[in-house]
């Protein structure tokens with residue numbers, strides 16, 4: 129679309145107040161991000177355990193639904209970017225979708241109150257369908273809220289910077305990342321209250337107007353280029369430099385140039401989901417791995433889901449170290465550690481993290497008893513007689529075992545027990561001293577035992593138990609306590625977090641810097657989509673490609689990521705970094721349009737006058 133010189137509609141940049149070279153409005157944006165991540169990660173950290181122990185789903189279903197949710201959270205950014213860039217603008221999109229988000233969190237919180245359907249007060253919900261439906265509704269609203277605002281916040285932050293603040297803009301993305309991780313670390317329920325901080329900064333923001341339905345224009349332009357290319361497929365037509373040039377007949381050169389820039393970056397993003405496939409298993413597989421380990425740190429007991437906090441803690445230390453020490457040092461050594469190289473190295477670190485997870489898994493497996501497979505049963509017979517007893521079970525006889533630890537048979541003076549054990553007790557249960565009271569009519573006695581993490585015991589209670597005050601109770605250890613310590617997971621967390629700093633912080637900056645001005649949110653959404661696809665891959669692998677051994681699955685993921693990082697490094701080699709503003713200015717010049725810089729300068733001068741007249745004025749319309 130060409131703009132006639134007589135009818136020029138321009139959104140201007142507000143002159144922003146600065147502090148230490150940074151726009152003050154940035155403060156509200158990073159605090160808002162802190163609060164939002166605080167809420168999101170707080171909920172996400174316990175999600176797998178909620179599925180597993182409240183809704184009583186198995187490991188695979190819990191992992192699958194968890195990753196489906198995370199995938200949805202990173203697919204909805206496309207919707208957010210469309211709403212922001214085409215209709216409401218970034219500011220209003222963030223406000224409205226935050227409301228949807230808060231409603232989702234409340235719905236989710238309500239779904240976890242089992243008393244709602246626990247009519248018989250036995251501590252278990254009576255109507256699981258109700259809780260599942262409510263929690264799914266809550267998760268969909270949360271995904272819509274968190275994903276919708278995600279591409280807008282980073283891009284909105286970037287928009288606050290003026291041309292002369294490019295150094296501060298780069299630091300902004302690191303600080304932004306620090307806030308994400310500080311927020312996730314301190315996750316609690318007060319987030320919805322703190323989120324008003326974003327609105328408080330309202331008067332100070334640079335709010336760029338949405339530029340019409342940009343996504344629709346992009347789709348139409350791409351569609352036209354493809355159709356036109358197909359119509360002119362005969363070799364008699366001269367070739368064009370780029371297939372998008374086939375849209376030249378109908379579409380503005382500037383739009384075509386912008387689409388080319390975005391497509392180039394999106395093409396480069398194709399291998400990236402593999403990184404997230406590994407990264408996001410921290411919240412599922414690694415948390416489940418931690419449930420088979422001991423969290424006893426002496427002074428405190430770490431719960432399996434709390435292990436995830438190692439990631440943001442490491443981010444808070446690694447981002448400044450990388451930014452201030454490692455990257456400048458590499459630069460001083462004369463090495464060109466370009467953004468795409470950093471991302472490749474980040475992938476290799478993530479692969480190493482999975483090798484480390486596999487080694488830990490091998491150690492854990494050594495301590496586990498042989499569990500029966502889904503087609504096998506396991507019986508444990510305890511002989512409390514002082515002589516040898518032969519137990520014969522007819523192979524043809526159908527044996528019904530109702531649940532874990534069922535007592536099947538008693539003799540007059542001694543109880544023999546048969547128990548059925550299918551997996552390790554989870555949630556770090558059995559790690560504390562417990563007191564028991566045995567009652568039978570008027571008779572009772574008390575006893576106390578200390579249990580190890582993940583252990584399973586059978587108690588043998590003779591009929592004389594009340595006469596000797598519970599002294600005669602003996603216990604049999606069905607399963608040993610977890611002996612591999614959770615601290616062994618630290619190396620894998622360190623490696624994946626180092627990879628994240630190289631990959632994710634750089635990717636965030638890269639997506640902003642390589643996007644044309646009117647498509648910053650769109651490219652942020654594209655970047656987040658790589659995460660969604662990564663989670664979908666975990667879903668598929670968890671459902672289809674079940675490997676018999678968990679360590680083998682970890683090694684498979686590590687090898688896949690190494691292969692993908694090689695492909696990515698080849699693609700990165702052929703990528704040329706661009707300055708979108710420069711390309712846009714060049715196209716404008718070729719089209720005989722006024723350069724944006726000049727427009728900006730004229731408008732800034734005009735705005736200064738206008739600001740003096742009207743302090744509220746943010747936008748101007750020039751006709």
Ligand SMILES: N[C@@H](Cc1ccccc1)C(=O)N[C@@H](Cc1ccccc1)C(=O)O
Pocket residue numbers: 165169305308309312313410436437439440443628632656659
């Ligand atoms: N390091 C993560 C935050 C985290 C905190 C606690 C447990 C796990 C992770 C982080 O910084 N995430 C960023 C970047 C990101 C990551 C994955 C997908 C999209 C973006 C975030 O914005 O949440």
